[in-house]
Amino acid sequence: MPEESLAKKQCKWTLEEDNLTIELRGQGMKWDNIAKRLPGRSSISCRLRYQNYLEKRTIWDGKQLNKLARSYARFKDQMWQEVATEMGIPWRSAESMHWQLGEQEMRSRGMTVVVTFDHAVRSL
Structure with a gap:
């Protein structure tokens, strides 16, 4: 594997990453499995993004x-x-x-x- 692929992302989250995180967590997927679907993101960064930002902006109908x-x-x-x-x-x-x-x-x-x-x- 090239060394760059092992590096963790240090950039802003994209709307696509946010939407996929919301969708997968809504399906009950564990953080490790969500991170596998988001190249460069760790399970910890996925959890923190969800808990500190995505979960709070959710609008309930x-x-x-x-x-x-x-x-x-x-x-x-x-x-x-x-x-x-x-x-x-x-x-x-x-x-x-x-x-x-x-x-x-x-x-x-x-x-x-x-x-x-x-x-x-x-x-x-």
């Missing part, structure tokens, strides 16, 4: 929003059951607190490091 709402209503008890079981509370309580905290506070609290000493637990 009314049909997709309705499907999301119906799916959430159908699966919410199962989604929260594992968290609730770990906490020893009803799943509805866990879900309710999630909505009260909001996305940003959930994220910041989720990144809190917990240190234990004997029987005491402190949050740093």
Whole structure:
């Protein structure tokens, strides 16, 4: 293989690359396999491009929003059951607190490091 073909791209993403990434990820394809379809792009660069740019610019139509709402209503008890079981509370309580905290506070609290000493637990 020529040395140039092994080099990773250092240029802007094209519209074609973006569209193919969206399409393949929408089909559930893994990042390694997506990268194989985009010469010069690594699985990490594909994931980062998708998460930091493509995923955020996606426009949802009314049909997709309705499907999301119906799916959430159908699966919410199962989604929260594992968290609730770990906490020893009803799943509805866990879900309710999630909505009260909001996305940003959930994220910041989720990144809190917990240190234990004997029987005491402190949050740093």
